[in-house]
Amino acid sequence: MPYQLLRFAFASKHPEPRMFRAPERLKDTYDAVIIGAGGHGLASAYYLARDHGMTNVAVLERGYIGGGNTGRNTTIIRSNYLTPEGVAFYDQSVRLWQDLSQDFDLNLFYATRGHFTLAHTDSAVRTMRWRAEVNQHFGVNSELVGPEEVRKAAPQIDITCGGHAPILGALYHAPGAIARHDAVAWGYGRGADQRGVEIHQQTEVLGIEVQGGKVTGVRTTRGNISTPRVLSAVAGFTPRVTNMVGLRTPIYIHPLQAMVTEPMKPWLDPILVSGSLHVYVSQSARGELVMGASLDPYELHATRSTLDFVEGLAAHMLDMFPFLSNARVNRQWAGMADMTPDFAPIMGTTPVEGFYLDAGWGTWGFKATPVCGKTMSWTVANGRDHELIKGFNLSRFERYELTGEKGAASVGH
Amino acid sequence: MANMRSSPLAHALATLHPEWIDVAGMPLAATLRDDHSGRSDKLGVCDLSGLPRVGVKGPGAAAWLAARGVPVPDQPNTWTLLEGGGVVARLARTEFLVEDGFGGRIAARLAPELKPGTTGVYPVPRQDCALALTGTVVNELLVQTCNVDFASQARDACIVTLTLMVGVSVTVLRQTFAGRDCWRLWCDGTSGPYLWETLTGIAAELGGGPVGLKSAFPDARFQNLQ
Amino acid sequence: MSSRLPPVTGEWIDRSRGLDFTFDGKAYRGWVGDTPASALWAAGVHVLGRSFKYHRPRGVLSMANHDVNTMMQTGARLNLRADVEPLEAAMALTSVNTAGGASGDRLRFLNALGGFLPVGFYYKAFHRPKALFPFWERVFRRMTGLGTLDFNAPHIRTPKRYDFCDVLVVGAGPSGLHAALAAGRAGAKVVLVDENARIGGSLGYQRGGSVEGLEMLRDLERDLAELPNVSVRAATLAAGYYADHWIPLVDAKRMTKLRARAVICAGGVFEQPAVFRNNDVPGVMLASAAQRLLYRYAVKPMDKAVVLTANADGYRAALDLMAHGVAIAAVADLRAEGEPSALTMRVKQVGIPVLKGHCVLEAEAVDDRLVAATLCPVSAEGRPDTASPQKFACDGLLMSVGWAPAAALLYQAGASMRYDAGVHQFVPERLPEGVFACGRVNGVYTLDSKCEDGERAGTEAARLLGFDVPARNFSVAAERVAPSHPWPIVDHPAGKNFVDFDEDLHLRDFHNAAQEGFDNIELLKRYTTVGMGPSQGKHSNMNAIRILARIRGKSPGEVGTTTARPFFHPVPMSHLAGRGFNVHRETPLHGRHDGLGAVWMQAGVWLRPEYYGQPGKRKADIVREEARAVRESVGIIDVGTLGKMELYGPDAGAFLERVYTAKFAGMKPGTTRYAVMLDESGVVIDDGVVARLADQHFYFTTTTTGSTTVYRELQRWNAQWNLEVGIVNATGAFAAMNLAGPKARAVLRKLTTLDLSNEAFPYLALREADVAGVPARLMRVGFVGELGYEIHVPADRAGHLWDALMDAGGEYAIRPFGVEAQRLLRLEKGHIIIGQDTDGLTQPDEAGLEWAVKMDKAFFVGQRSVDIVRKRGPRQKLVGFELDAIGASTAPRECHLVVRNGAIAGRVTSIAWSDTLGKHVGLAFVAPDMTEVGSPFFIRADGGTMVQARVVPTPFYDAEGLRQKVVD
């Protein structure tokens, strides 16, 4: 038994302090205001305080810590993207992830499981090779493997997928991992809080003051604040916030759903993704199969569930794993995904001075949490885009210089 | 011209040991080896793809048909009976499907008249997989394959339904065809084999299956089609 | 020792049909109608499972589908709920998540380690040293998880079905039955479902020693049976509520997707446990569980019971127990004033001590079975007075302290709920249109009121739907006494007073979590995992809310509830998946290809021959042979999967000019033209050939995968432009085959009277003629780089034509060729494939399609964007290349990268070995400054080998284009 647990048994009172304070009121002025206490917002706050010494920071959250997409995603972490910009960025993220539990002294259950993106058509095989080549070019551990490798990692899989979508190969990404999503927000939140950042839950932003093209303050349900810097890290709520500063973006919101089975004894180690079958699946430490599919087909700013989602996903799961017929789906849920035309995020400075955007995370925001915090905090502190996110600036659209991640993210994960 | 045409289901039917009958130049199954008596009364799926058929769309389509004595349904998604047991189905607003029954020659007559060139009257080539569903448990087959409440449709309303059935776009209506109450189904011929395989598979579970023309329509006279 | 009672009126078991089964290896016998739990309880087995974290023994808790600690497995069926799953013959049940069975579980030592494992302990350890975490993760994974999968279990395909009704009533207790009756009598088509094996709800088991309820049930059943428009479905779960009254009904066999016009939720309530030390030991159960054991399964739940209560239901349960020979040691009522009704007298009359204002301080177990309960006075605030506890020997303890609404469907429907302090329960505050609630879920408990409330809901639903029912004033009286206690919770310094049995959370865990800052309901849930176990909080959420409310000094209403997401109970994947339909399309030549040994590949929804297999021959060799046949003699390929569109009308030419980049208005009938389609951002999305048949009649093709979306978008454009055109998607109506090779003309000549001479029918021309008696559209095309005729005919005559062509080609050894050979042939010719040689961002100039883009038109889709992008210049260019060295082993493959000075400078989009040319040729994207013909570049092949290539002009083969124009 680890020594860390001993103190629990021998303490008369639970020996743990609050992870985050609950400040009673907002201050009048902050050096920076971060909207959204999800993983991205809290990571940005954490690194602002830790790396840039900016501690007079408020994180404003209309709900509760980690209650948005941070707590709703399927927790897959990988860096096998398609574009040089994407690969370099996510590679940095994975490196940060790997030490995060120790950095926080909080166990995030970061578990390296290996990640297979299955190819069922020869054009998918080509795309996988493309990704593997780009990945290897940047030193990311990623390779195109044959169906036998898939079978080795997941011996139970029906390699023909019910006879109508045989697996021809896969992109194998050994560092692919999963983690306990909520704890990521708590870890960043605790770290930021300890360094002086204020986290205000149940505090909704009503408006952002802009004067002469510069951000000057924020109006909230709990009062007004003056600040020269606002970072929006609100995923599915991005259009509402950009609208407050009159900024137009390509972001559109579609729900992304997920579902989970009852727990079962461990059998599936790797993370499997199939673009053709619209499935991604991993088995959590609790033994549940955590599964997702593709985006919902139309715009909706709500997290309702649909039955056709579970029906379709279950059918495809049984194509891959017919023996799951008796396994039961326990729960389904949804998040609001902020999509972009090129499936790459929108990050960094904007035409409004002092207004920074961390958005367009679509279906892949969780895996970017640490590097977003790193790069956005640098950007906010320095007033210009961090090197790693230059390719993701909002201005790329009017320049027609899109970042082509579409091929890598067609299924979301 | 004899037997130059083949049904979208020709390949599937050939495996069922059919006795063929010529329907307007297309061999259809008159009988199938395993089509035991009574199957079509329980639940039969019958290929009618060979019936003469013509499609027309465009703002002038209704007038064009009317001018040729075809009874044009006045409401979108309704149908009227055509002389000789066929149907005129109005698909959505300005598109029509005209199909002869076993005793009719109207669609066959219209086809050569329908040439491109008239503004507002546009030929729609019809190469359907056309089916008839017969028997007492048809509704069970429908509710297992389609999210439309067919059972509640009033018969005298002559409704045409354009919907999806097991993922395929279909046109559905209920008629008395060749003396038999049945549900008629049309889909693109290239989706036909999949639809056929799916429907006959479910039908078999429900005590029915594929049937030949002679068991589906015992009262029909086929000779004038040959 | 059996505790099965003599026959009990209304019991669900069939004593004429015995069932033999085993549990953890020991043999038992039950009856049809039993559940594993009832049969085992009857057989004197009380440890039915182990808890998730501490591996504590657990027995019956609810008998109502919340007893997730007693999940069992038989064969491939895992995680069966032993409290409700119908018992079957020969079940070989084992308890899930134990080491060595429920009673001998070797992991029970974990119970003693509870102190080391407080809430969230796993966040606080195991990550240091980092290298050890994978080990710990494996340990965790082994410890968690419940049932075990059988990888040989078959793929179960269950037929799903759709159903439609006017009013769905969920829950067939007294209120639901009355609702169904009222709606049914109004003429509505009603479906009444209940998840229990039989209908009746509380009428069947909450009897209070009387048969009145049972008689009412019989009457209601009879009344309903008289209504043909009411369908009553027991053992059917309404698993969730989805938009517009769309409800999955799950039974043992299948899922029925029901579309209702109105939904009445009469799902009742879940009985809630009291929280006290050792409230989980076998023998402690909800009062309703004991009543279910009694009346459904005729099982005597215990010999001697203590009843802990805070409502009238506890007294009724005591009477029920007594009526079946259970001794009642004591009734402890949490309320200082006790039960105001006559029930108190009835209990006291038989000599049972009633201790008002008392709680259970702790329960005591010996050998995993309850032996005694310690009672003591409790203050109004819930503080126990431990000065003089009284201990009662007992082997059963009933908890009857309150209820929580089974409101999941209401939440999913978007209802808002409020906390009603009159009943100490959340009740609906605002219901969405068409959604109704009645009975206990609505805070209505008194039997007469429940019936009235049900009738009200049924009537209102029918009226909403327009059924002719007179309006009536319903008066549903408010409950005079709260059926739930606001604080059925007793602290104990030694803990083990469980709030969540799924997750082994006891009271202290909640205080500790709040202390760490997880003090709103959502964070509390996520940190403690309360309500996240398989029973989804049915017995734990309400107490969690009460605890948090007290910690925060708020009311439960202010604390609020968490979202209740589908499913209400877990649903098997097989039921959700159904049969699993896999839509595909086949060209009319499918059967022919099959007969020729086609090896199929998927192309979107289509199946296409990749090549025609021959025994003993390798794919690569066959593909080369197929290609050679085309180059040297004649081949034929089915291209019927191409999208095919008819376009009619006076504005047809103008329409095409708007959707494609080229010009068409001036095209002469009888000619064809290559056409490229862009999206609004200027990206190449499709290509094809446009043919003009007549002034007002065009016929054009799209890519195989693009046909559906292209047709759809064309329709949309025209819905905006309102040009006078008619568009027909004729993809399936026409079959198409490409007859190609130097002998193509010779073959065709045998079958048509059309003048095929180069002058009469030149390259890129279109002709209409009969071929083999079939009316056909013929286009002189050159995709594969030889003399070629693409022949389009009505689909029903495709087989006839194919046979005729194969016949006619016999003397030239005509060979059908597949997609793979076609890809090679077109590559030799330098023709691109949209989607392979372009990607989601490719502009026409980058793909070498400048020539096909006519900027001097007024408008075409994407034009303005091309204009903008041209100012910037292309980011990459597609070029033809050949490899300097010949050697298939090191040859790059498609999507290998072009590398310059260590940086990515492009990628290979197509590459193949060409027998004809005797070298590897390919297409690659390269940087714009690397396009000069003859300039070398490097491709990184497998294993990092750098392979030198050289830019060459395309076409690689027959650059002058003489082959496709060949004159015999």
Place this chain on the structure above:
Amino acid sequence: MKILTCPVNGPRPVSEFAYGGEVRPMPDGATCSDREWADYVFNRSGVPGVKIEWWYHIASGTWFHAERDTVTDRVIRTWLPG
């Protein structure tokens, strides 16, 4: 499952339809600036609220307009364009 009412085919489950995005007027390419054109091509009004959208009934090939609240998913009305 959500029900959508096609102006021609009546109320049908949403699975019978394809979504076509918000109805957006195209600027005149001849007179607008590059930036205005790029704004039209890429940017969307992602703010939730009542929007007029394109929807397509697959089986009948019918495009129509729907006024829909993108927060509640309530469809206020549907009609044929033009």
